[in-house]
Amino acid sequence: MRRTIAILAVVLVVVVAVVVFHVRRPGPADDVRIPEAPSRILIVGIDGLDWSRVNRLADEGRMPNVARMRSEGASGILHSIRPFVSPTIWTCIATGKTEEKHGISGFLVNTPNPADASPTTDNMPQAKGIATSNMRKVKAVWQILSAAERSVGVIGWLVTYPADVVSGYLISSHVTLALSAKREARAPNQTDDWLSEGIYPKSLWSEVADNVYHEEDVGDSIIESFIATSMDRARQEEKVRTSSLAKFYAADMTSLTLARHFFETRPADFNAVYFRGSDITSHFFWRFMEPESWKKELSAEAIETFSPVVERYYALADSLLGEVIELVDDDTYVVLLSDHGFAGHRGYRGFEGDVAVGIEMHREDGIIFVRGPGIKPGGSVAGASVLDVTPTVLALAGLPVARDMDGRPLTEIMSSTFLERHPVVHIESYEVGDAPGGDLTPIESPVDDEIKEMLRSLGYID
Numbered sequence: 001m002r003r004t005i006a007i008l009a010v011v012l013v014v015v016v017a018v019v020v021f022h023v024r025r026p027g028p029a030d031d032v033r034i035p036e037a038p039s040r041i042l043i044v045g046i047d048g049l050d051w052s053r054v055n056r057l058a059d060e061g062r063m064p065n066v067a068r069m070r071s072e073g074a075s076g077i078l079h080s081i082r083p084f085v086s087p088t089i090w091t092c093i094a095t096g097k098t099e100e101k102h103g104i105s106g107f108l109v110n111t112p113n114p115a116d117a118s119p120t121t122d123n124m125p126q127a128k129g130i131a132t133s134n135m136r137k138v139k140a141v142w143q144i145l146s147a148a149e150r151s152v153g154v155i156g157w158l159v160t161y162p163a164d165v166v167s168g169y170l171i172s173s174h175v176t177l178a179l180s181a182k183r184e185a186r187a188p189n190q191t192d193d194w195l196s197e198g199i200y201p202k203s204l205w206s207e208v209a210d211n212v213y214h215e216e217d218v219g220d221s222i223i224e225s226f227i228a229t230s231m232d233r234a235r236q237e238e239k240v241r242t243s244s245l246a247k248f249y250a251a252d253m254t255s256l257t258l259a260r261h262f263f264e265t266r267p268a269d270f271n272a273v274y275f276r277g278s279d280i281t282s283h284f285f286w287r288f289m290e291p292e293s294w295k296k297e298l299s300a301e302a303i304e305t306f307s308p309v310v311e312r313y314y315a316l317a318d319s320l321l322g323e324v325i326e327l328v329d330d331d332t333y334v335v336l337l338s339d340h341g342f343a344g345h346r347g348y349r350g351f352e353g354d355v356a357v358g359i360e361m362h363r364e365d366g367i368i369f370v371r372g373p374g375i376k377p378g379g380s381v382a383g384a385s386v387l388d389v390t391p392t393v394l395a396l397a398g399l400p401v402a403r404d405m406d407g408r409p410l411t412e413i414m415s416s417t418f419l420e421r422h423p424v425v426h427i428e429s430y431e432v433g434d435a436p437g438g439d440l441t442p443i444e445s446p447v448d449d450e451i452k453e454m455l456r457s458l459g460y461i462d
Ligand SMILES: [Zn+2]
Pocket: 048, 086, 279, 280, 283, 358, 359, 362
């Protein structure tokens, strides 16, 4: 018996040694000393949350989870980059690089004239496509972490269709938007497998489809929780606005439902989840909250009905944050971000004239909150940029920061003990090995029309 156990023990040691040997393939960062990963990281990305409003609502007790992050960790303005277009900025956040380097110039991108492979000229007619991940010219943080053998889980991040190959899983924003709009999530087949291209690995399809919150399930009582009168009256006044509220509420609830399922069943070293509704509701409803700054006439009924929507959606965003934090360990680093701030009209920055629509309503002051082991409690961050997020995540993960990134790790929020134990290490670049696409042509999908319709209703395009 004892001999059998001894033999089994030897076999076990050999098996473990073989597995470890094979799993530890050399990554691109293996030429530098990598400190032990101190902990896990969670990024909660919430589009368009404005710094001053978030702070005020936290002071008033209406964003309690944000208030807790503010006292437990470091916080400050996350400076955005002009022209404040969300797909571009979320890609800056995910790469630590400027638009010139990452190549995602907006929601809509010019596609080269197929008759002429040479660079397009101004007088050549160009089709406008929806930017897709194959056009990104540099690695996203989840690809860098995957190459360093960290597990990742990404849900709903902008410009992640088709899904990147990662060590873990990735569910693109095309998928969360399209599935929440469908009543029956169909399994992909030969003619409809575009959706599964947004999920890596594709084998997760049925689990994704089982965790969707459908737009049809957003009942009147949910919409009424955001407005000040009955749903009947709201529908009469502003049909498009109320249906958009329902659509993006459903998409956000789908991201939450997916996070609940995947963060629990597949815990990863790096998790990221993105919520869109706060930006959309700000575009549609901010004017009713600050009607005096809106230069067009608004009816008294509409102002009364819709004035609470934006702040109530901010409160919802806070509860989404609280729910997602509950899904990870207490010692996980939590990074809360928005890509830009928001203002009712251009007057905010001293412009005069027309009522602002589309991206003119965005302003520079987004938010960043970071908490976790070794982050100074109650600290403030000054001068942080959207380009600093990936370098900071890499530093927290104990991985080198690349010199070809345009941002810097926010070391001022880390304690001296943390920095002694995990000094920031640099390498030249992560852009080695398999280079990401950098294609000039986006990959079309049936969700494109829906996105274009959304851009039209927000005033981004005619
Ligand atoms: Zn926006």
